[in-house]
Amino acid sequence: RDGAASGVYAHAPELTHYLQSTFVPSVVPQQDEYDAKEQARQYLEKLADQVSPGAKLLPFGSMANGFALKNSDMDLCCFLAKDAPVRSPSELVELLGRLIEQETNFYVKTLPRARIPIIKLTMPPTASVPAGMACDIGFENRLALENTRLLLTYAMVDARLRTLVLFLKVWTKRRKINNPYRGTLSSYGYVLLVIHFLAHVKQPPILPNLQRLPLPESANLDELTYEGHDISFFDDVDALPSVFQTTNGESAGELLIDFFRYFSKEFNYAGLVVSIRSEAGTMQKTTKGWHIDIETDPEGTVRDQHKLCIEDPFQLDYNVARTVTKDGLYTIRGEFMRAFRILTTPSRSPEGIGAVINS
Ligand code: CTP
Ligand code: MG
Incomplete structure (x- = not known):
């Protein structure tokens, strides 16, 4: 054998x-990359909170499972507060997508009608994030x-x-x-x-x-x-x-x-x-x-x-x-x-x- x-x-x-x-x-990310991504997550979470008070943006996928490579995408999932007004994922994709476009340097692409509606974000390279950043935001995906x-x-x-x-x-x-x-x-x-x-x-x-x-x-x-x-x-x-x-x-x-x-x-x-x-x-x-x-x-x-x-x-x-x-x-x-x-x-x-x- x-x-x-x-x-x-x-x-x-x-x-x-x-x-x-x-x-x-x-191949693994350095601490400064984790820090930059965490900062971005917190900022995006503030915007999500404006769309639906109490909303949380939690990381999943490689940034959270221990298998991240340098410059890997950040997968985020948005969870609404229990008492928040009910909104469909596609509506949330459009509302949050628009707000992120107004308030950040991210280039925003929304997929409100996909099987799993998501917001796709890309950030061009900057001094603090030399490789740029890509991020997907989905909604209520507890199993992920x-x-x-x-x-x-x-x-x-x-x-x-x-x-x-x-x-x-x-x-x-x-x-x-x-x-x-x-x-x-x-x-x-x-x-x-x-x-x-x-x-x-x-x-x-x-x-x-x-x-x-x-x-x-x-x-x-x-x-x-x-x-x-x-x-x-x-x-x-x-x-x-x-x-x-x-x-x-x-x-x-x-x-x-x-x-x-x-x-x-x-x-x-x-x-x-x-x-x-x-x-x-x-x-x-x-x-x-x-x-x-x-x-x-x-x-x-x-x-x-x-x-x-x-x-x-x-x-x-x-x-x-x-x-x-x-x-x-x-x-x-x-x-x-x-x-x-x-x-x-x-x-x-x-x-x-x-x-x-x-x-
Ligand atoms: N996922 C899933 N079902 C799939 C693919 C992905 O549920 N068919 C979820 C899992 O929670 C997985 C996350 O999406 O951890 C990210 O998947 P993937 O992008 O394949 O893995 P990463 O570890 O993020 O790898 P990469 O660095 O290539 O993005
Ligand atoms: Mg991934």
């Missing part, structure tokens, strides 16, 4: 060293906030997850396979693949299944579900060692190479759904009705695709990889194979490591 069985890939130590000492520090918290908790459990995810984010962007609008997979989808790999494929597991551990004593039992979705999970990292400790000492480099091996040669794409909340980590496509490749509307337009199936951890009827086309999956698997080949070819080292990312 290409060195996997022996647990040693020849280049793994070198790769691990590169990831930890060079790669990760060079909760899945962000789930990812953040996993990131706090074992540092190897973050190393793998940061590498995959940079690599999938360079290889152009991180584009749900063009038939490939979102960062969120790739993160779920890595969690599946570390929690369910690796033996002994490196991550627990946080959605299957008995809830900690600190759990808030009033908020276990949201709109019929079970959103509970073990979120008390301090209390975790009493219920889960990994005995798997594989290095980040070894795990990365083995991730590429697993998803290029071993995973059964045709038959299985990746399901991090399940006991086994996968389910048959047939049990979810996802064995039919393409779901279409009555008018015949393509809605969901089931070539690659990744079940959302909370919204179980939602295939996070529904945007991945047949071609897209073929390209993604080809890229996994290419990366595996480069990282396990003796003559290509050490330049091979750079070659995986570049060219």
Whole structure:
């Protein structure tokens, strides 16, 4: 099995060293970037409060889940106060969008009629924010906030997850396979693949299944579900060692190479759904009705695709990889194979490591 069985890939130590000492520090945002974004968030929250008194703007996605790269977009979600006048998301998009346009330097684009109405903001580069800033504001998306918290908790459990995810984010962007609008997979989808790999494929597991551990004593039992979705999970990292400790000492480099091996040669794409909340980590496509490749509307337009199936951890009827086309999956698997080949070819080292990312 290409060195996997022996647990040693020849280049793994070198790769691990590169990831930890060079790669990760060079791609993560510096404190001043976090500060500038937090300042922008607070200012936008003031404007949201003018539109609807008591409104909050909460970060989700990469700025809040521990997987941010330098200059990544800021995802914000607006929550109205409980006693605020009821307004539709599209109305809020228009009102807040107009106010932001009047009061800030952001270039504003509103999408009030999208399936999920949002405001898209871009800020040109300035002295304090040399790379500019991009920001999306959505409304009342509680599940996005909760899945962000789930990812953040996993990131706090074992540092190897973050190393793998940061590498995959940079690599999938360079290889152009991180584009749900063009038939490939979102960062969120790739993160779920890595969690599946570390929690369910690796033996002994490196991550627990946080959605299957008995809830900690600190759990808030009033908020276990949201709109019929079970959103509970073990979120008390301090209390975790009493219920889960990994005995798997594989290095980040070894795990990365083995991730590429697993998803290029071993995973059964045709038959299985990746399901991090399940006991086994996968389910048959047939049990979810996802064995039919393409779901279409009555008018015949393509809605969901089931070539690659990744079940959302909370919204179980939602295939996070529904945007991945047949071609897209073929390209993604080809890229996994290419990366595996480069990282396990003796003559290509050490330049091979750079070659995986570049060219
Ligand atoms: N999200 C989701 N369903 C998706 C895609 C995204 O619920 N199909 C939500 C998740 O809460 C996710 C957030 O949107 O954490 C941001 O997703 P994405 O942009 O894919 O991930 P980021 O970590 O923000 O990565 P990037 O830096 O590439 O923007
Ligand atoms: Mg994002």
